[in-house]
Amino acid sequence: MSKKVNPVWSFLSSVKLTICLLVVIALLAVVGTFIPQQEGAAEFLSGLSPETANLLVRFQICDIYHSLVFYLLMSLLSLNLIVCSLNRFPVSRKKVNAPGLPVSDDLFIEKSPESILYADMAADAAVTRVEGILKEKFKTIQKDETNGKISFFTQKGRFSHLGVYVVHLSVLLLIAGAVIGSLFGFEAFVYIDEGQSVQEVTLKGKPVSKTLDFAVRCDKFTVAFYNNGAPKTYRSDLSFIRNDRIIRQGSVLVNHPLTFEGIRFYQSSYGPSPDKKAFLSYTGKGGQSREMALSERDVFELPESQASVTILRVEENIMEMGPAVKLNITTPDGDIQFWVFQHIEEIKNMNPGIINEVPMFNPGLFEPYVFFLHGVEQKFMTGLQVVRDPGVPVVAIGGLLMIAGLMMTFWMPHRRFWILIAPDGGKTAIQVAGKSSRNPEAFAREMNLIRNAIKESIAA
Amino acid sequence: MTHTTILSWVTFIYFAAFIFYLFRTVFGKEFWGRLATITAWTGLAAQTVAMLWRWKISYDMGMGHIPLSNLYESMVFFAWAIVFLYLFLEWRAGNRVIGTFVIPFAFLAMAYASIAPGINDRIEPLIPALQSNWLTTHVVTCFLGYAGFTMAFGSGLMYFVRSLAVPGSNPANGWTARLPLPDSLDMLIYQGTVLGFIFLTMGIITGSVWAHYAWGSYWSWDPKETWSLITWIIYATMLHARFVRGWRGKPMAIMAVIGFACVLFTYLGVNYLPGLHSYLKA
Numbered sequence: 116m117s118k119k120v121n122p123v124w125s126f127l128s129s130v131k132l133t134i135c136l137l138v139v140i141a142l143l144a145v146v147g148t149f150i151p152q153q154e155g156a157a158e159f160l161s162g163l164s165p166e167t168a169n170l171l172v173r174f175q176i177c178d179i180y181h182s183l184v185f186y187l188l189m190s191l192l193s194l195n196l197i198v199c200s201l202n203r204f205p206v207s208r209k210k211v212n213a214p215g216l217p218v219s220d221d222l223f224i225e226k227s228p229e230s231i232l233y234a235d236m237a238a239d240a241a242v243t244r245v246e247g248i249l250k251e252k253f254k255t256i257q258k259d260e261t262n263g264k265i266s267f268f269t270q271k272g273r274f275s276h277l278g279v280y281v282v283h284l285s286v287l288l289l290i291a292g293a294v295i296g297s298l299f300g301f302e303a304f305v306y307i308d309e310g311q312s313v314q315e316v317t318l319k320g321k322p323v324s325k326t327l328d329f330a331v332r333c334d335k336f337t338v339a340f341y342n343n344g345a346p347k348t349y350r351s352d353l354s355f356i357r358n359d360r361i362i363r364q365g366s367v368l369v370n371h372p373l374t375f376e377g378i379r380f381y382q383s384s385y386g387p388s389p390d391k392k393a394f395l396s397y398t399g400k401g402g403q404s405r406e407m408a409l410s411e412r413d414v415f416e417l418p419e420s421q422a423s424v425t426i427l428r429v430e431e432n433i434m435e436m437g438p439a440v441k442l443n444i445t446t447p448d449g450d451i452q453f454w455v456f457q458h459i460e461e462i463k464n465m466n467p468g469i470i471n472e473v474p475m476f477n478p479g480l481f482e483p484y485v486f487f488l489h490g491v492e493q494k495f496m497t498g499l500q501v502v503r504d505p506g507v508p509v510v511a512i513g514g515l516l517m518i519a520g521l522m523m524t525f526w527m528p529h530r531r532f533w534i535l536i537a538p539d540g541g542k543t544a545i546q547v548a549g550k551s552s553r554n555p556e557a558f559a560r561e562m563n564l565i566r567n568a569i570k571e572s573i574a575a
Numbered sequence: 576m577t578h579t580t581i582l583s584w585v586t587f588i589y590f591a592a593f594i595f596y597l598f599r600t601v602f603g604k605e606f607w608g609r610l611a612t613i614t615a616w617t618g619l620a621a622q623t624v625a626m627l628w629r630w631k632i633s634y635d636m637g638m639g640h641i642p643l644s645n646l647y648e649s650m651v652f653f654a655w656a657i658v659f660l661y662l663f664l665e666w667r668a669g670n671r672v673i674g675t676f677v678i679p680f681a682f683l684a685m686a687y688a689s690i691a692p693g694i695n696d697r698i699e700p701l702i703p704a705l706q707s708n709w710l711t712t713h714v715v716t717c718f719l720g721y722a723g724f725t726m727a728f729g730s731g732l733m734y735f736v737r738s739l740a741v742p743g744s745n746p747a748n749g750w751t752a753r754l755p756l757p758d759s760l761d762m763l764i765y766q767g768t769v770l771g772f773i774f775l776t777m778g779i780i781t782g783s784v785w786a787h788y789a790w791g792s793y794w795s796w797d798p799k800e801t802w803s804l805i806t807w808i809i810y811a812t813m814l815h816a817r818f819v820r821g822w823r824g825k826p827m828a829i830m831a832v833i834g835f836a837c838v839l840f841t842y843l844g845v846n847y848l849p850g851l852h853s854y855l856k857a
Contacts, residue, residue: 130815130819130820133815134812134815134816137808137811137812138808138812140808141804141805141808141809144801144802144804144805144808145801145805147796147801148798148801148802148845148848149848152796180796293794302791302792341638341700343699343700345699345700345702346702346703347700347702347703348703349703368703369703369704369706369789370703370704370706370707370785370788370789371788372788372791379791381789381790381791382703383790383791500790500791502791502792504792507787507793510783510793511784514780514783514784517776517780518773518776518777518780521772521773521776522773525769525773526773554766555762556668557667
C-alpha cells in the first residue's frame with residue numbers, strides 16, 4: 116500500500132461504507148417484499164393515481180431487485196469488499212506467518228506461581244517427556260534454546276485468519292454468478308398441450324419469444340391426488356425432437372427437472388387443455404356411422420340431408436349429468452341446437468319424460484338422426500419453465516466457499532501454545548502459556564488438558 | 576396416549592423447567608438449577624420420542640415423511656432446536672446462566688403450536704413441491720439457526736435486565752446483580768449469533784439448492800428468501816461492527832433484539848405476504 120492517503124481508496128476501504136451499503140440494500144429488499152414486484156405490479160399500479168404510479172415506475176420500485184439503484188449498490192458493495200479485503204490482507208498474512216519463537220518476554224510474566232509445574236528431574240529428562248506429549252497432540256513442534264531455557268511452540272488453525280477472505284470471495288462469486296446468469300442465460304415459460312410439440316418459448320417478463328434449436332413434445336401429462344384432495348404428483352412425459360427424430364425422452368416432475376443440451380425444464384404449472392375430444396357416432400339415413408373424435412368447433416357433413424354439424428361445446432361433466440356435447444345442425448330449413456349426453460339412458464330412467472319436456476336433451480331431435488356420445492377425453496396442457504443459467508456452477512462454488520469460510524473463521528480458532536522449561540534449583544520448572552483468537556472457554560479447557568497431560572507424565 | 580398428548584405435556588415440562596431456572600436465578604440456589612436441567616432434559620427426551628412417533632405414524636398412514644412439513648411441525652421442531660442447542664451449550668460450558676431467558680421461548684413455541692388459531696396439527700401428505708431430499712437439511716439448518724438467534728436474543732434481554740442492577744450493589748440483595756457480568760453476557764450474545772449465522776447461511780444455501788431443483792431458479796426474490804437475506808445482512812452487519820469497530824455490550828444486545836425481530840418476521844410474518852413459501856399457511 117502506498118503511504119499517500121488516496122481519498123477514493125480510503126472511502127472504498129471503510130467499514131462504515133460496508134455497513135451503510137448493507138443497511139440500504141436491506142431496506143430496499145424490505146420495500147420489495149411489501150410492494151408487488153414484476154408480474155404482480157400491474158394490478159397494484161392500476162389502483163394508484165397515475166402520478167404515483169408513474170413515479171414508482173420511473174424509480175423502478177416495482178422491479179426493485181433489477182433496478183439501476185440496486186445494481187449500483189451491489190457494484191459498490193463488491194468494490195468495497197475487494198478494497199477492504201486487499202487493505203486488510205497483509206495484517207492477516209502477518210498473523211498467519213507470525214513466528215512463535217523466540218518466546219516473547221511478557222508471555223509468562225503475569226503467570227501466578229501456582230501455575231508453574233515442578234518436575235523432580237533434570238531439565239533434559241523433562242524436555243523429552245514434554246516433547247513426547249506435544250508430539251502426540253500436534254503435528255509440528257518448534258523448539259528453541261536460549262539462556263539455558265528451553266521453549267516449545269506449537270499452534271493450530273492459523274489459517275483461520277484467512278477465513279474471512281474466503282467468505283468475501285464467496286460473496287463476490289455469488290454476485291458474479293448472478294451477473295453471468297443474467298447476461299448469458301434466459302428464463303422462459305411454455306404451455307404444451309398433450310400430444311403437441313413446441314419450439315418457441317416465451318421469455319419471462321418480456322413479450323418476446325425465443326426459438327429453441329429443438330422441439331419439445333408433451334407426450335402425456337399426469338396429475339395424481341391424495342385421498343384428501345391434495346396434489347400428489349405432477350408429471351410431464353416429454354420428448355426432445357430434432358429433424359423429426361426423437362433424441363431423448365424423459366419425465367419432468369416437481370423437484371426433478373430434466374436437462375437437455377444445457378437447458379433445464381421444470382414442471383411449473385398445468386391446466387385443462389382447450390382441446391377436449393368427444394367420441395361421437397350417429398345413426399340415420401345411411402345406417403350406423405363410424406365413431407369420430409371431435410373437438411369444439413369441428414364440423415362434419417350429413418350429405419344425405421344437406422346438413423352440417425358443428426360441435427359447439429364439449430363438457431366432461433355438465434349439470435352433474437356426466438359427459439355431453441352440444442351440437443348445432445345447420446339445415447336448409449334453419450339451425451337446430453341440442454345436447455347429446457353419454458349417459459342418456461340413465462338420465463331418461465331417472466327423469467321419465469325429460470326428453471319431451473326438454474327437447475334440447477333429445478339426441479334424436481334432428482330426425483331421423485340419433486346421436487351417441489361414447490365418451491369425452493379431457494386433455495391437459497403442461498406448463499414448463501425453461502431455464503438456461505450458466506452462472507449456476509459459479510454460484511454453487513460460492514455457496515460452498517461461504518460455508519467453508521465461515522467454518523474456518525468461527526470454528527477453527529487459531530490456538531498457540533508455548534511451553535517454557537527451565538532448571539530451578541534441583542528441580543525443573545515447566546510453564547504453559549497460550550493464546551487463542553476465539554472462544555476462550557474452549558481454549559481454557561484445551562490448555563488444561565495439555566497442562567494435566569504434562570503433569571501426569573512428569574509425575575510418573 | 577398419543578404423540579400429541581406427549582407434546583402437550585412437553586409444553587408444561589418446559590414451563591416447569593423455565594420456572595426452575597427462574598428460581599435458580601432469583602434465589603441463587605444451585606439446587607433449582609440442577610432440577611431445571613433435569614426437567615429440561617426430560618422434556619427434550621419426551622419431545623424427541625413424540626416427534627419420532629409422529630414420524631412413524633406418517634409411515635403407517637402411507638405418507639412417510641419427516642415431521643417438518645408444515646407450520647405446526649416446524650414450530651414443534653423450533654422448540655426442540657432451542658432446548659437441544661441450549662442444553663448442549665449448558666453441558667459444554669457447564670453454565671446455566673441463560674436458561675431463564677432461553678427456555679421460555681421453547682415453551683412459547685410449543686404453546687403457540689398448540690393454541691394459535693389456524694394451526695393445523697394433522698399429519699398430511701407432502702405436496703409435490705415438498706417431495707425433496709432437501710426438505711430435511713433445509714428445515715433443520717434453518718431452525719438450528721433460529722435457535723442460535725434465540726439464544727443471542729435471550730442473552731440480549733438478560734443484558735438489559737442486568738443493566739438495571741445498581742452498579743456495585745451487593746449480589747446478596749438484588750437478584751439482578753447476581754446475573755452474569757455484562758462481559759459474559761456479551762460473549763453469550765456473540766456465541767448465539769455466530770451459531771445462528773452459520774446455520775442460517777447453511778439454511779439459505781440449502782434452500783437455494785432446493786429452489787434450483789424445484790422452482791427453476793436458485794434465487795427468485797420470494798418474500799421469505801428476501802427476508803432471510805435481510806436477516807442475514809443484519810447479523811453480518813452486527814458481526815462486522817463487533818470485529819472491525821469493536822462493538823461490545825449494549826449495541827450488540829440491541830442488534831440481537833432487532834435481528835430476532837427479523838427472524839420472527841422471516842418465519843411467521845412473511846406468510847402474510849404473497850409468495851412461493853405461502854403453502855406454510857396450512
